[in-house]
Amino acid sequence: MASADSISQPLDFMKWHGAGNDFVMIDSRGRDAVVTRELAAKLGDRNRGVGFDQLAEIRSSDAADIDLDFWNADGSRAGACGNATRCVAQFVMDTTGKDALTIRTARGILQARADGDQVAVNMGQPQMDWDQVPLASDVDTAHLPLDGDPVAVGMGNPHCVFFVNDAEAVDVASIGPRIEHDPLFPEATNVEFAEVRGRDEIRMRVWERGTGITLACGSGACATAVAAHQRGLTDKRVRMELDGGWLTLDWREDGVWMTGPTAFVFKGQLTQEFLKGL
Numbered sequence: 001m002a003s004a005d006s007i008s009q010p011l012d013f014m015k016w017h018g019a020g021n022d023f024v025m026i027d028s029r030g031r032d033a034v035v036t037r038e039l040a041a042k043l044g045d046r047n048r049g050v051g052f053d054q055l056a057e058i059r060s061s062d063a064a065d066i067d068l069d070f071w072n073a074d075g076s077r078a079g080a081c082g083n084a085t086r087c088v089a090q091f092v093m094d095t096t097g098k099d100a101l102t103i104r105t106a107r108g109i110l111q112a113r114a115d116g117d118q119v120a121v122n123m124g125q126p127q128m129d130w131d132q133v134p135l136a137s138d139v140d141t142a143h144l145p146l147d148g149d150p151v152a153v154g155m156g157n158p159h160c161v162f163f164v165n166d167a168e169a170v171d172v173a174s175i176g177p178r179i180e181h182d183p184l185f186p187e188a189t190n191v192e193f194a195e196v197r198g199r200d201e202i203r204m205r206v207w208e209r210g211t212g213i214t215l216a217c218g219s220g221a222c223a224t225a226v227a228a229h230q231r232g233l234t235d236k237r238v239r240m241e242l243d244g245g246w247l248t249l250d251w252r253e254d255g256v257w258m259t260g261p262t263a264f265v266f267k268g269q270l271t272q273e274f275l276k277g278l
């Protein structure tokens with residue numbers, strides 16, 4: 001992998017939002033990958049860089065229409081990012097005229113397609129075994145041995161879903177980081193707080209691993225829909241209200257489909273001065 005300082009040009013990027021999830025996108029198709037942990041952490045810091053929930057780097061693929069890698073704001077890698085996948089799919093569909101795509105992520109090859117003015121992506125089947133999430137020990141993923149009786153679900157990244165009576169009343173900023181780093185999660189975890197409003201509607205708030213409070217989390221929305229259905233609280237198709245917008249989740253035979261809005265916000269260029277030494 002090339003490092004950013006081997007780039008002799010300023011680096012183009014775009015800012016996108018997916019249901020309020022905030023992304024920077026770098027298109028590295030046709031060249032070596034440029035994103036390193038250091039670049040992601042500097043760019044993810046809104047004082048030193050631009051700020052984002054996740055950074056997505058698009059790369060040429062020999063197995064799908066594109067390859068896609070994700071980083072969190074602290075420079076760590078995210079194995080899955082549903083809302084960024086939808087935003088990247090929108091960008092690639094807009095620029096190629098296609099209305100469906102295959103996207104290879106660390107998780108495998110995902111399908112994405114246009115759905116009216118929204119974008120849908122199949123996030124694959126949930127991982128319900130303790131070692132797949134992953135958890136540190138062989139416990140029941142449907143009832144974790146933690147206060148609040150949460151559910152663990154993997155969607156290519158770990159999630160810990162709490163069911164609460166009032167999502168607005170949860171102190172996400174203090175509970176989130178405690179659960180994120182609980183020893184039960186050897187790779188840390190994303191943390192969701194879900195209030196079931198009916199068989200087809202959930203209100204959800206999230207603390208993201210490696211980033212903190214965000215206005216939405218696509219893989220977290222998938223994990224929450226799966227956990228709620230598994231608990232017998234909802235049907236397989238639900239609408240979910242997040243701080244930044246609404247998503248529709250549909251757990252089908254071929255995986256969990258997530259549909260929602262995307263928005264292109266602006267494009268910019270990282271200067272060589274910014275990239276120096278990274």
Ligand SMILES: N[C@H](CCC[C@H](N)C(=O)O)C(=O)O
Pocket residue numbers: 021053054072077078079080081082083084157158190208209210211216217218219220
């Ligand atoms: N916002 C993302 C998930 C980021 C998950 C990341 N924080 C991790 O370390 O797993 C989404 O839309 O799915």
